Amino acid sequence: xxxxxxxxxxxxxxxxxxxxxxxxxxxxxxxxxxxxxxxxxxxxxxxxxxxxxxxxxxxxxxxxxxxxxxxxxxxxxxxxxxxxxxxxxxxxxxxxxxxxxxxxxxxxxxxxxxxxxxxxxxxxxxxxxxxxxxxxxxxxxxxxxxxxxxxxxxxxxxxxxxxxxxxxxxxxxxxxxxxxxxxxxxxxxxxxxxxxxxxxxxxxxxxxxxxxxxxxxxxxxxxxxxxxxxxxxxxxxxxxxxxxxxxxxxxxxxxxxxxxxxxxxxxxxxxxxxxxxxxxxxxx
Amino acid sequence: xxxxxxxxxxxxxxxxxxxxxxxxxxxxxxxxxxxxxxxxxxxxxxxxxxxxxxxxxxxxxxxxxxxxxxxxxxxxxxxxxxxxxxxxxxxxxxxxxxxxxxxxxxxxxxxxxxxxxxxxxxxxxxxxxxxxxxxxxxxxxxxxxxxxxxxxxxxxxxxxxxxxxxxxxxxxxxxxxxxxxxxxxxxxxxxxxxxxxxxxxxxxxxxxxxxxxxxxxxxxxxxxxxxxxxxxxxxxxxxxxxxxxxxxxxxxxxxxxxxxx
Numbered sequence: 319x320x321x322x323x324x325x326x327x328x329x330x331x332x333x334x335x336x337x338x339x340x341x342x343x344x345x346x347x348x349x350x351x352x353x354x355x356x357x358x359x360x361x362x363x364x365x366x367x368x369x370x371x372x373x374x375x376x377x378x379x380x381x382x383x384x385x386x387x388x389x390x391x392x393x394x395x396x397x398x399x400x401x402x403x404x405x406x407x408x409x410x411x412x413x414x415x416x417x418x419x420x421x422x423x424x425x426x427x428x429x430x431x432x433x434x435x436x437x438x439x440x441x442x443x444x445x446x447x448x449x450x451x452x453x454x455x456x457x458x459x460x461x462x463x464x465x466x467x468x469x470x471x472x473x474x475x476x477x478x479x480x481x482x483x484x485x486x487x488x489x490x491x492x493x494x495x496x497x498x499x500x501x502x503x504x505x506x507x508x509x510x511x512x513x514x515x516x517x518x519x520x521x522x523x524x525x526x527x528x529x530x531x532x533x534x535x536x537x538x539x540x541x542x543x544x545x546x547x548x549x550x551x552x553x554x555x556x557x558x559x560x561x562x563x564x565x566x567x568x569x570x571x572x573x574x575x576x577x578x579x580x581x582x583x584x585x586x587x588x589x590x591x592x593x594x595x596x597x598x599x600x601x602x
Numbered sequence: 603x604x605x606x607x608x609x610x611x612x613x614x615x616x617x618x619x620x621x622x623x624x625x626x627x628x629x630x631x632x633x634x635x636x637x638x639x640x641x642x643x644x645x646x647x648x649x650x651x652x653x654x655x656x657x658x659x660x661x662x663x664x665x666x667x668x669x670x671x672x673x674x675x676x677x678x679x680x681x682x683x684x685x686x687x688x689x690x691x692x693x694x695x696x697x698x699x700x701x702x703x704x705x706x707x708x709x710x711x712x713x714x715x716x717x718x719x720x721x722x723x724x725x726x727x728x729x730x731x732x733x734x735x736x737x738x739x740x741x742x743x744x745x746x747x748x749x750x751x752x753x754x755x756x757x758x759x760x761x762x763x764x765x766x767x768x769x770x771x772x773x774x775x776x777x778x779x780x781x782x783x784x785x786x787x788x789x790x791x792x793x794x795x796x797x798x799x800x801x802x803x804x805x806x807x808x809x810x811x812x813x814x815x816x817x818x819x820x821x822x823x824x825x826x827x828x829x830x831x832x833x834x835x836x837x838x839x840x841x842x843x844x845x846x847x848x849x850x851x852x853x854x855x856x857x858x859x860x861x862x863x
Contacts, residue, residue: 351697466716473710476697480759483657483686484711485679531698531743583696583745 322556330450331442331509331562335548337457338506338518343544344464345502346523347537348495352475357394357496359516360409362503364390364416366512369437370423379437380452384504390416391500395493440511440563442552453505460498471495472533509548511563518567522547525574528581543573607635608671610767610798611656616665618651625651626662627822633800635766638793640809640829641802643819649802650689652819653769656800657686669767679711685760687770690752695745701755702740705730708762730758734788750781757788768792770801774808786812806833 322328349358368386372379390412398405424434436444445453464471473481474491481488499519506515526539551566558565578584611633618626626648633639641649654660655667658674667673670683677684685708708730709723719727731737734754744752753773760768770789774782782805790812793799803809810816810829818825818832825832 351694469710469713469718470715472699472703473707476699476704477688477693477707479659479688479692480686480707481710482659483682483684484763485677485682486711486715527696527698531745532700533698533703536698586746 322553327443327445328552328556330445330447331552332549334445334450334453334505335509335552335566336545337453338509339522339545339548340541341457341460341502342506342515342518342548343522343526343540343542344461344537345498346519346521346544347526347533347540348471348475349499349519350523350527352495354496354499355516355520356406356409357391358499358503358519360394360413361387361391361496361500362507362512362516362519363413365503365507366420366437367416367423368420369507369512370420374423374427378448380449380504380508383507384501386416387500387504388497391496392493395496399489399492436511437507438512439561440507440509440514440566442509442555442562444508449508453508456501456505460501463494463498467491467494509552509562510566511561514563514567518544518547518570521567521570521574525570525577528574528577528583531583543570543577547573609633609668610635610637610670611800612666612668613655614666616655616662616667618648618655618660618662625821626655629665629819629823631817631823631826633798636793636796636798637815638789638799638813639801639815639817640813641800641817641819642804642806642809643824647820649819650771653686653771653800653802656769657684679714682711682763683766685763685765685768687753687756687760687768687773689771689775690749690756691775693744693756695752697745698743700741700743701736701747701751701758702727702731704744704755705740705758705762708759711763726764727758727762730761731755733761734758748781749776750778750785753777753781753785754788757785761792765797767798768800770799772802772804774803774805782808 323332349355365383365387368383369379371386372382375382394405394408394412397403397408397411403411433441433444435441470481470486470491471494473484473486474488474495478488478492481491502519503515506518510518522544523536523540525543526536529539530536547566547570551569552562554560554569555562555565609632611631613629613631616626616629617624629652641652643649651660655662656669656674658667658669658677661675669677674684705727706719706723709719709726713719713723728737728740731740734757736751736754736758739747739751744755747755757770757773774785777785786808789799789801801809801813810833813829815827816825816829816832817823
């Protein structure tokens with residue numbers, strides 16, 4: 319097992335995977351608490367259009383996906399903010415159309431021989447040196463922005479109305495949050511895959527939510543579960559020669575189910591139900 | 603009581619529309635400093651919208667709004683002296699956050715972007731919790747508070763802004779009768795400390811014995827006066843659109859509304 323750490327591709331995948339695990343877990347906390355998981359999924363699928371454009375123009379697909387994801391995220395935000403349609407309707411429209419654009423472009427490129435499968439489902443071998451540095455650079459930038467706007471992001475997640483009343487730029491903070499989601503998607507697609515990244519955005523944070531009622535602790539647990547899932551998933555994927563994205567996502571899902579079973583929230587709800595039943599019995 | 607001060611709230615011919623629905627029409631209202639008023643009216647009468655206008659969240663299509671002499675959306679965050687207690691229904695009670703952390707949010711506006719709460723802000727938050735009598739629950743997640751305790755947390759959050767004007771939107775929804783009384787006792791103490799208060803309420807009977815005036819609103823201002831005047835008026839009965847009866851409990855008339863089955 320140790321000798322695989324000697325391979326350069328594995329080192330790149332593990333370094334990128336660790337940062338992806340951290341960033342998905344942090345951004346995921348806001349996604350779970352604010353109910354933005356459909357936006358996450360929408361932006362992730364939009365990246366397919368960006369990847370296809372990258373192939374078409376012969377540039378690194380991660381860079382075109384970056385531009386495409388940001389445009390989609392802001393498009394969804396603008397349409398939803400202007401109140402023309404509901405947020406999830408806006409996601410529904412962008413989600414399929416950007417994916418369709420990608421399929422169209424791929425279809426037009428006669429005789430392409432690129433590894434599309436890797437982009438869709440994630441692959442350890444696909445992480446190039448350039449991808450790794452993009453993941454490290456953007457990943458650290460996302461962590462820094464969250465640290466800088468920690469109290470603002472907490473406030474817009476919990477009570478956006480108070481943010482507006484306090485004179486804080488609530489709308490801009492919302493756009494900051496969906497921008498962070500878009501950047502997180504972009505750095506994750508190589509390792510986890512376009513179709514699976516939305517799960518990694520939600521599952522570690524959702525598992526952490528089951529285990530605590532404290533915000534900072536939720537974020538810490540989410541990071542622990544996120545990094546555990548990406549690094550553990552990468553090692554298992556190498557060992558058994560299976561798709562890295564699927565392994566990572568299924569590992570985090572396993573943790574989610576275990577967390578749900580031991581959740582103090584769940585036990586308290588049960589205790590409350592029992593107490594209520596006992597009271598009814600007495601009054602009867 | 604000093605009545606010579608400029609009014610805290612002055613609305614003149616204010617109309618508000620959401621798309622083509624007129625929610626408030628030609629509302630003119632003056633609230634003097636250090637007064638304690640209740641705002642009542644049927645569902646959909648525009649009570650919450652009126653508070654949102656005063657907070658600067660909603661801009662009217664006509665009319666002028668002045669809070670402490672200025673348009674509310676022009677007041678700088680560090681000069682805001684308006685505390686707001688929202689309806690708890692809009693709050694996610696599963697959110698992993700403690701009572702103290704919620705109250706500390708009341709300080710965020712004056713802190714401004716990217717600045718962390720300092721020791722003084724933490725002290726102010728703790729003082730606010732002490733003032734509403736639940737400093738012992740500071741560390742408890744909001745999911746594990748009772749309805750009455752949770753209301754106190756949100757009042758403490760409004761107090762942490764050190765407000766001169768406090769707006770409360772149905773603070774007793776989901777709170778039992780005993781806690782409702784003690785909540786109004788708390789508001790009376792704040793009123794005696796000189797905070798101007800406007801409270802939206804459905805507990806017409808309870809609120810009447812605490813406030814010094816009642817404003818009845820149903821898109822327009824229907825009545826505005828002393829509790830016993832307003833609550834005994836014909837307009838109120840008409841406004842609720844069904845048979846309303848009053849019975850007197852001491853000085854205070856109580857409103858009974860017969861609902862259609």
